[in-house]
Amino acid sequence: MVWLVVVVAVGSGVGVLWQRHRYPGGWAFSFSRLYRTERLALAKARGAAREVVLRAARAESAALAGVTSADAAHEARLHRLEQRLAGLRHPGSGARLGSLGELDLFQHVVMVNSAVGSRAFELAGLHVRFEPGRKVHSIYLTDAAGRVHRAKYSLQTPAGPDEEQFDEVTVGDFAVLVQNAVADENIADARRPRQIEKTEKELQEARVDTRALDAARDRLRDTRQRNRRDPRRKSAESELETASRVWEGLTGRVPPR
Known part of the structure; x- marks a missing residue:
């Protein structure tokens, strides 16, 4: 109750000071009913x-x-x-589409991760060939310059925990996946110059618009x-x-x- 009284008193005091500030000249001018009309005006x-x-x-x-x-x-x-x-202009690797053994397939490239290092083959213009074998299945990648990489997939039982065994269907299906990605990229690559030209024009127009x-x-x-x-x-x-x-x-x- 004491705090309530204090709060009310402080609030009333602030109100009085504000009224005196807004309507200066003395107590009567700030509060008297005689000057209410002037205050209202x-x-x-x-x-x-x-x-x-x-x-x-x-x-x-x-x-x-x-x-x-x-x-x-x-x-x-x-x-x-x-x-x-x-x-x-610089499509990069694109989305990941799949992987098998040393090959990682992306939307625009296929990455080869071999013992001698990693290398990217651009899908545009890439030739892909699958060759099954009695001991090893192979996927041959030939780029536009004629360089060839052979990815090997062993049929033998793994000799260690880090080795894998691949059947013909799995390797063949992955080769088809790569071939289809190459076909899609060839189409996209053929369209890209026209798309670049169109986008450059749109950008130029947008800058001045x-x-x-x-x-x-x-x-x-x-x-x-x-x-x-x-x-x-x-x-x-x-x-x-x-x-x-x-x-x-x-x-x-x-x-x-």
Whole structure:
């Protein structure tokens, strides 16, 4: 109860100080019913002026948000096109499609991981041949320059825990998977120059196409000009100035806005 009394007392004290600050000139001018009409007139003028300012601020804030949104959309469009162009020019390995033994197949390359090191064969232009054997099955990879790699898959029972045994169907199916990936990549590679040219053109056009951003900036400029010229703002400022002069003439004190 003591704390409640203290809180109420402090709150009341703050309220009194705020009333004295908003309506200066003495206790009677701040609280007496004799000057209630003058206080209400000043409060009404203040509220009208504040509402005009807030309305203008909201309109300008919305217009500024439109500029920010349009700018972000323009940058995002450029980024998407730049990323697409980079992917077309340098596709990299692509998604992983499968692996068998020393071969790891990706969307654009097949990686050979042999005892002498790793090497990437680009799928475009790659020739793939499967050759079954009595002891070893083989997948031959021949690149566009004619270099050949033979991937070997033993049929024998593994001699150790790190060795694997492969049957003909498994190796043959993987060879078909590689061949189909090569076919897909050959099609994509043939289309890539035209796609690069198209994307370059789209990127160039997107860089100079700032119509949406320019329109948003125009709306912001128009909003600011409209706010500065708003007759309601001038009227509200005039009414507040009049109410302030009346209060000053009554009390000798200039009230805060």
